[in-house]
Amino acid sequence: MELLMAILIGVLFTAAVYLILSRSLLKVILGTGLLSHGAHLLILTMGGLGGSAPPVLDKEATNFADPLPQALILTAIVISFGVTAFMLVLAYRTYGEHKTDNMNLMRGNDEHD
Amino acid sequence: MEFVLLIFLPIVAALFIPFLFKRMKRIHTGWFVLAVPLVLFLYYATYIPSTMDGGHAISELQWIPSLGISFVSYIDGLSLLFSLLITGIGSLVVLYSIFYLDKNKEKLGNFYVYLLLFMSAMLGVVQSDNVISLYLFWELTSISSFLLIGYWYTRDRSRFGALKSMMITVFGGLMMLGGFVLLGIMGDTYSIRELIASAPDFVGHDYFTLALVLLLLGAFTKSAQFPFYIWLPDAMEAPTPVSAYLHSATMVKAGLYLVARFTPIFAFSEVWVWLVTGIGLLTLFWGSLFAVKQTDLKAILAFSTVSQLGLIMSLLGAGAITFHSDDAVFKFAMFAAIFHLINHATFKGSLFMIAGIVDHETGTRDIRKLGGLMSIMPVSFSVAFIGSMSMAGLPPFNGFLSKEMFLQSMVAIRQFELFQFDTWGILFPVIAWIASVFTFVYSFYFVFRTFAGKRKEGQLPQEPHEAPVGMLVSPIILGVLVVGIFFIPNLVAKWLIKPAVAAIQPNLYSQPGDIDIHVAAWHGFKSVELWLTVGVIIVGALLFISLSKWQKVYGLQPAKFSLNALYDGMMSFSEKGMNRISRFYMTGLIRTYMIYIFAFISVAVLVILFTQDAFVVDMDSFAHIGVYSVINAVILLLAVCFVLLSKTRLAAIIALGAVGYSVALFFVIFKAPDLALTQLVIETVSVALFLLAFKHLPALKDHGETVKTKMTNGIVAIGVGITVTLVALSAHSQKLIPSIAQYYKDTVKTEAGGGNIVNVILVDYRGFDTLFEIAVLSIAGIGVLGMIKLRLGRKENSDENK
Numbered sequence: 001m002e003l004l005m006a007i008l009i010g011v012l013f014t015a016a017v018y019l020i021l022s023r024s025l026l027k028v029i030l031g032t033g034l035l036s037h038g039a040h041l042l043i044l045t046m047g048g049l050g051g052s053a054p055p056v057l058d059k060e061a062t063n064f065a066d067p068l069p070q071a072l073i074l075t076a077i078v079i080s081f082g083v084t085a086f087m088l089v090l091a092y093r094t095y096g097e098h099k100t101d102n103m104n105l106m107r108g109n110d111e112h113d
Numbered sequence: 114m115e116f117v118l119l120i121f122l123p124i125v126a127a128l129f130i131p132f133l134f135k136r137m138k139r140i141h142t143g144w145f146v147l148a149v150p151l152v153l154f155l156y157y158a159t160y161i162p163s164t165m166d167g168g169h170a171i172s173e174l175q176w177i178p179s180l181g182i183s184f185v186s187y188i189d190g191l192s193l194l195f196s197l198l199i200t201g202i203g204s205l206v207v208l209y210s211i212f213y214l215d216k217n218k219e220k221l222g223n224f225y226v227y228l229l230l231f232m233s234a235m236l237g238v239v240q241s242d243n244v245i246s247l248y249l250f251w252e253l254t255s256i257s258s259f260l261l262i263g264y265w266y267t268r269d270r271s272r273f274g275a276l277k278s279m280m281i282t283v284f285g286g287l288m289m290l291g292g293f294v295l296l297g298i299m300g301d302t303y304s305i306r307e308l309i310a311s312a313p314d315f316v317g318h319d320y321f322t323l324a325l326v327l328l329l330l331g332a333f334t335k336s337a338q339f340p341f342y343i344w345l346p347d348a349m350e351a352p353t354p355v356s357a358y359l360h361s362a363t364m365v366k367a368g369l370y371l372v373a374r375f376t377p378i379f380a381f382s383e384v385w386v387w388l389v390t391g392i393g394l395l396t397l398f399w400g401s402l403f404a405v406k407q408t409d410l411k412a413i414l415a416f417s418t419v420s421q422l423g424l425i426m427s428l429l430g431a432g433a434i435t436f437h438s439d440d441a442v443f444k445f446a447m448f449a450a451i452f453h454l455i456n457h458a459t460f461k462g463s464l465f466m467i468a469g470i471v472d473h474e475t476g477t478r479d480i481r482k483l484g485g486l487m488s489i490m491p492v493s494f495s496v497a498f499i500g501s502m503s504m505a506g507l508p509p510f511n512g513f514l515s516k517e518m519f520l521q522s523m524v525a526i527r528q529f530e531l532f533q534f535d536t537w538g539i540l541f542p543v544i545a546w547i548a549s550v551f552t553f554v555y556s557f558y559f560v561f562r563t564f565a566g567k568r569k570e571g572q573l574p575q576e577p578h579e580a581p582v583g584m585l586v587s588p589i590i591l592g593v594l595v596v597g598i599f600f601i602p603n604l605v606a607k608w609l610i611k612p613a614v615a616a617i618q619p620n621l622y623s624q625p626g627d628i629d630i631h632v633a634a635w636h637g638f639k640s641v642e643l644w645l646t647v648g649v650i651i652v653g654a655l656l657f658i659s660l661s662k663w664q665k666v667y668g669l670q671p672a673k674f675s676l677n678a679l680y681d682g683m684m685s686f687s688e689k690g691m692n693r694i695s696r697f698y699m700t701g702l703i704r705t706y707m708i709y710i711f712a713f714i715s716v717a718v719l720v721i722l723f724t725q726d727a728f729v730v731d732m733d734s735f736a737h738i739g740v741y742s743v744i745n746a747v748i749l750l751l752a753v754c755f756v757l758l759s760k761t762r763l764a765a766i767i768a769l770g771a772v773g774y775s776v777a778l779f780f781v782i783f784k785a786p787d788l789a790l791t792q793l794v795i796e797t798v799s800v801a802l803f804l805l806a807f808k809h810l811p812a813l814k815d816h817g818e819t820v821k822t823k824m825t826n827g828i829v830a831i832g833v834g835i836t837v838t839l840v841a842l843s844a845h846s847q848k849l850i851p852s853i854a855q856y857y858k859d860t861v862k863t864e865a866g867g868g869n870i871v872n873v874i875l876v877d878y879r880g881f882d883t884l885f886e887i888a889v890l891s892i893a894g895i896g897v898l899g900m901i902k903l904r905l906g907r908k909e910n911s912d913e914n915k
Contacts, residue, residue, distance in 0.1 A: 001736040005779075006841040008746055012772075014834030015753045017711055021704050021826040023816040026765070026807070030756055033769050033799070037776045042837065044783060046844040047852070049736045054784045057861065057868040065784035067870035068854045073788055074875060075886050081795045082893035088806040089897045095810055102816040107701035 005045045012038030025091050025101035032087060036080035043069045043076070117172040117186035119156065120236045123149050127229035134222035142221040143211035150203035150232060157188075157196045164190045164612040167624030176246065181303050187242035190612025190625060194451070195239035195363075195370055197609070198458055202362040203232055205587040209466055210354035212584035213473060224264060224352070231257035231359060238367050244293040244303050248286065251331070254364050255282040261359060262351040274347035277680065281334050281344045289331025289371070295324035296378070305374065309619070312378040325379045328371065329388055336368025338426060339396040342419040343676050349411040353469030356411060361418045361465055362458040369422065369454060372429045373617045380433035390430030390526070390541070396423025398544050401551035405558060405660070406667035410468040410478040413559050414461065417504065420552065421457050424519060425450050427545075431522050434529050435621055442525035447617055448630050449518035451610045456511040456598065460503040463591035464559070467497040470584060471563060476574030480558075485568030490579045494564040496592040503595045505556035505653070506549060506646065511598035513646075514632055520545060520642040546645055553653030558660065602632035704826075711829050715836040728839060731846035742782055749775040762807045770800040787871050 012034055019031030051065030095101055126149045134142045160170065169189040176183050188196070207228070214221060234257055237250030255278075263275030293303070299315050300308045315321050332338075337345040348360050359365070372389060379385040400420025407413045432447030470493050471486070472478045487494045499510060506516030523545040527538040579585075598605055611625035622628055636643060656663075672678060698705075722728045752775060755768035773796035780789035857870055857878065867873035875883050 001738045001742060002842065002845050003730075003732075003735060004738060004742065004746055006838045006845075008749060009841055010834040010838030011750060011753060012834075013837045014830045015757055016830075017833045018757065018826050018830035021707055021711075021829065023704070023818055024813060026762065026810055026813060030765055030769055034753065034756065034772060037772055038837070040788075041776060041779065042841055044780075044785070045841050047854075048734070048845060049783050051784050054786050055858075055870040057870065064858060064870070066852065066854045067857055067874060068852065070785045070788055070871045071874040071879065073785075074791055074871065075882060077788070077791050077795055078886060079889055081799060082890045084799055085802055086893045086896050088802055089900045092806050092809050093900045101811050101814075103703055104816060106703070 001049050002045055005041060005049065009038050009042050009045060012041065023103045025094065025103060025106075028103065029084070029087050029091055033080075033084060036076070036083075039080075040073045040076055043073050115172045115174065116156075116170070116188075117174045117184050117240075119153060120184070120186060120240060121233055122153065123229040123232040123236070127226045127233075130225045130229065131222040134225075138216075141211050141216045142225055143207055143214070146225045146229065147204060147207045147211070149229065150200040150207060153236075154197065154200035154204055157193060157200060160188055160193050161608055164188070164193050165608060165625060167612065167615060167626070171242070180245075181243075182245045183243050184237075184246050185242035185304070186240040187306065188240060189616045190609075190614070191370070191373060191616040192239045194455070194609050194613045195366070196236060198366075198455070199232065199235050199239070199363050202358060202458055202462055205462070205590060206354045206358040206362075209357070209469075209584060209587040210352070212581055213354055213469055214352065220264075224261075227257050227260040227264070228355070228358075231261065231364070235363055235367070239370055242305050244296065244305060244308075247305075248290050248293055251289065251335075251367065252283065252286050254359075254367060255279060255286060255335075258282070258348070258359050258364055261355045262348050264352055264355070265350070268350065270347075271350040274344075274350040278344040278348045280684070281341055281680075285331040285334025285341065288327045288334075292324045292327030292331065295320040295327065299324070309377045313381070315378065316381045322382065322384055325382055325385055326388075328375060328379070329385075329392075332368035332371040333392060334368070335371070336365050336422045336426065337396075337419050338368070338392050338423060339399050340676050342396060342400065343680055345419055346407075346412055346415040349409070349415050353411070353465060353472065356414075357462050357465035357469070361414070361461040365418065365422055366425075366454060366458075369425050369429065369450075372426065373450070373613075376429065376433055376436075376617050377619055380436035386430055386433050386437075388430070389433065390427050393423045393426030393428070393430055394523075394541060394544050394548075396420065397427060398548040398551075399423070401548045401555060403667075404555040405551060405664065408480050410471060410480055410483075410559065410563065411465070413480070413555055414465055414468055417552070417555055417559075418461060420548065421453075421461065421504075424548075425454050425457065427541075428453065428519060428522060431526055432617070434526070435618055438529060440528065442528060443522075444621070444628075445518050445525070445630065446522035447614050448606075448610060448628070449515055449522055451613045451617075452602075452606070452632070453512075453515035453519060455605065455609065456503065456515050456595070459591050459594045459598065460500040460510070460512055463496050463588040463595065464500040464504070466584075466588040466591070467493050467500065470580040470588070473584070474575075474580055475577040477572075480562050482569055482572040483563045484566040485564070486577060487564040489577050490564070492585050492589070493580060494560075496585075496588045497560045497564060499592045499595050501556040501560035505553045506649065508634060509599045510595050511602070512595075514599060514602050514634060516549065517636075517642045517646065518632075520549070520645045521640075524641050524645075542645075546649065549645075549649045550653045550656065553649050554656050554660065557653070557657045561657075599634070606630070606632055708825070708829055711833050715829075715832040718836050718840060722836075722839060722843065727847075728843050729846045730842050734846060739782065742779070745775050745778050745782065749779075760813060762810070762813055763804075765813065766800060766803045766807060769803070770796060773799065785871075787869070 016031045016033075016035035016038055019027045019034065022028065022031075047066040047069035049065075050063075052063045053065070055064040055067035055070065091101070094106070098106065100106070126146070130142060130146065133145050137145075163170065167190075169187065171188075172186045174184040207225075210224075210228075214224065231254060234250045234253035238247060238254060241247035241250060259275045259279040262278055263271050265271045296308055296315075297303050299318050299320055300311050302308060302311075334341040334344075345360060345365065349356055351360065397420050400416045400418075400423055404413050404416035404420060407416055428446050428450035431443065432450055434443045435447065468478060470490070471483065474490065475483065475486070477483065503510035503512030506512050520542070523542045526541045529538060607625075611628045611630075614628055615622040615625040698709075749772060752768050752771035756765055756772065759765040759768055773792065777789045777792035777796060780786075780792055857874055861867055861870050861873050865873045865877045867877065
């Protein structure tokens with residue numbers, strides 16, 4: 001299972017990086033979305049996928065899933081949502097100010113770099 | 114009392130200056146500042162009796178003991194002499210500045226803060242026994258000099274001069290630091306005293322000559338020796354009190370101090386004697402030659418300072434000969450060096466102040482417009498006359514005495530038989546004599562072209578008149594010293610010079626009383642130096658009379674072959690070259706920077722993974738593959754492909770949503786109900802947000818990406834993907850330390866009283882993390898709100914460089 005997940009994470013990262021490197025601002029944001037999904041699954045997989053019960057104390061269950069990656073991911077999901085929202089509004093505002101979503105045109109002029 | 118703390122007294126005083134300047138508008142801030150150097154001067158003067166007997170005092174303040182770095186104030190004859198110069202001339206300069214700088218027009222707060230900063234730094238340089246703290250203070254003098262030269266920062270020339278002095282002196286400072294470190298390695302200590310004690314062992318060490326050259330680079334740049342002197346004339350853009358203080362009496366003498374202080378370590382070397390004497394003499398000659406060319410009063414004084422510093426430097430070099438020969442004729446050089454150092458501070462200080470007075474009262478420093486001021490400014494003329502005649506080396510002024518000793522020392526060099534001095538030695542008195550002639554010429558040029566001759570009516574920007582009394586006090590005091598020292602040279606020698614000389618030449622003298630040099634103005638008709646002086650006067654007078662005929666010769670030198678042109682060329686070349694290099698890789702495109710980051714991450718991680726044998730896959734530890742997982746994986750893959758390939762915004766958003774939901778399903782499969790719930794909620798809100806925002810965004814376009822750029826992006830992306838896959842497998846397969854998860858499982862009930870381990874970790878064990886998470890989310894929210902609401906006023910041409 002971990003092998004499958006590792007490959008899946010690799011695909012997610014590949015797609016994310018490819019989109020981030022593109023010239024369209026929208027694709028960059030889509031890329032960051034995929035990147036965070038990949039990162040979440042990566043944390044989960046690194047901790048191990050075994051475990052037959054959710055990490056909730058129960059009389060019968062003894063073989064819990066690892067609770068620590070889950071706690072980390074829970075934080076990460078919320079943060080990545082904040083980042084996505086921020087990026088979206090940033091893109092909206094950038095497009096409003098510059099009338100373009102072409103990343104190649106968004107660079108400092110010669111006097112400023 | 115720990116007198117090492119007194120070094121910092123000026124800096125502490127500087128803290129109050131801006132406040133005093135703002136609140137006490139009616140009183141000139143300089144009056145408060147004056148107290149600092151005055152008190153220090155009086156305090157340091159109390160050490161004279163002890164250093165006269167060869168004593169010294171040490172006070173230490175630990176800074177970084179583990180690295181052997183501390184502030185050590187070591188007061189012996191040499192550092193006491195410099196401390197007295199710094200505080201004494203400092204008091205006079207501050208007094209002078211009170212009348213020179215208008216309290217209503219000038220930013221006195223800044224000025225005096227810089228000046229006090231400099232005072233501390235300079236005291237630190239001359240008193241530090243620890244080379245690292247010496248270096249710290251050394252650079253601080255460069256910085257405060259930079260600030261003071263650039264005091265009138267709206268002028269282009271000021272900024273240029275400030276930068277130039279900074280570039281050259283800081284370059285030298287760094288070289289010097291290198292020398293210090295090498296010395297530290299050789300002697301295994303940073304203390305100068307301990308280094309001197311073990312100095313004989315250094316000769317022949319691999320680093321010895323390198324350390325020597327590096328240290329001299331520091332001294333030569335600071336003391337404006339050839340070819341580094343070019344910063345000093347440009348430093349004359351500073352207010353005149355600063356020029357008098359930093360750029361003639363004290364800071365530029367730090368290089369001389371350094372050479373004097375390290376003479377007992379390096380004097381054993383042939384290179385030292387040759388370099389210090391040779392460069393000093395060359396600078397003396399070069400400076401005096403070009404001083405006559407100048408038309409600005411302060412520029413004449415700047416070149417004359419360069420020249421005089423060269424003179425003292427050559428004497429220090431000649432003084433090092435005593436480490437190789439016991440012949441009595443060489444003993445005069447070091448004494449003459451210290452003597453002339455004192456004399457130069459007195460007469461050059463007064464001359465700078467006079468130049469400032471002329472500038473202040475006539476509105477110009479251009480010597481071509483000046484003339485005939487003698488009758489209008491009799492007091493200024495008298496002081497200028499005294500200073501100039503002393504500079505020219507005439508009696509009855511102190512410059513005559515030290516100049517005679519200088520000529521005597523240079524003549525004596527011929528008798529030195531080591532290091533090929535017997536072949537080349539004749540050059541030294543010849544060059545020294547020619548330089549003395551030019552010194553005579555520019556001294557006369559300075560004083561008589563300004564004060565004698567006919568007045569040039571209508572050329573002066575304002576009607577000239579004598580300076581106010583307060584402004585004249587400092588130059589008069591210095592002028593009196595110039596005459597006074599001539600009559601009591603042996604008293605000065607006993608109090609100040611001999612203790613300093615004894616500190617520089619511990620090989621010759623165990624205490625100042627051992628020095629059997631007696632200064633006399635008259636040595637009889639048989640003395641060589643008397644006839645040399647007579648020759649200087651005759652030839653110099655002839656040259657001065659015919660000055661207008663030959664001064665044009667200077668125009669023959671093309672500007673592009675000067676050292677200044679070399680400096681300007683180097684500056685613009687390095688600026689352009691660096692610009693070109695950084696433009697080459699800093700393209701301004703986010704894509705380029707992202708490629709650097711991603712490529713670096715994957716290459717670095719892959720290299721480490723395989724060179725350190727960190728890549729391990731343990732197939733046995735894998736969980737079994739479930740049917741649902743496979744189906745879900747296929748859905749996720751398809752959704753990712755849709756995101757990549759979709760041509761419309763809506764399709765891409767929906768596909769991204771699908772990715773998110775299938776990730777949520779994975780959370781369900783892997784027994785993470787909390788994650789799944791959160792993910793579902795967040796994904797739903799995200800998709801709604803995307804749809805909302807995309808309404809305002811343009812359609813998906815590739816903006817003319819070529820196949821080549823897409824290929825590059827693809828390769829980088831695949832590289833990152835493979836790296837992450839391998840890292841995921843390795844991280845899972847090898848656990849170097851057991852997971853902390855077991856601790857949580859064991860204690861969650863007893864410690865935190867909860868059942869849902871994930872929740873308890875978040876709100877209890879890692880409560881602060883969650884708090885900060887909320888803070889991050891709030892900041893993002895504020896950012897979002899700000900970006901939506903905020904409308905900045907559009908400003909055209911807001912760029913200040915246009």
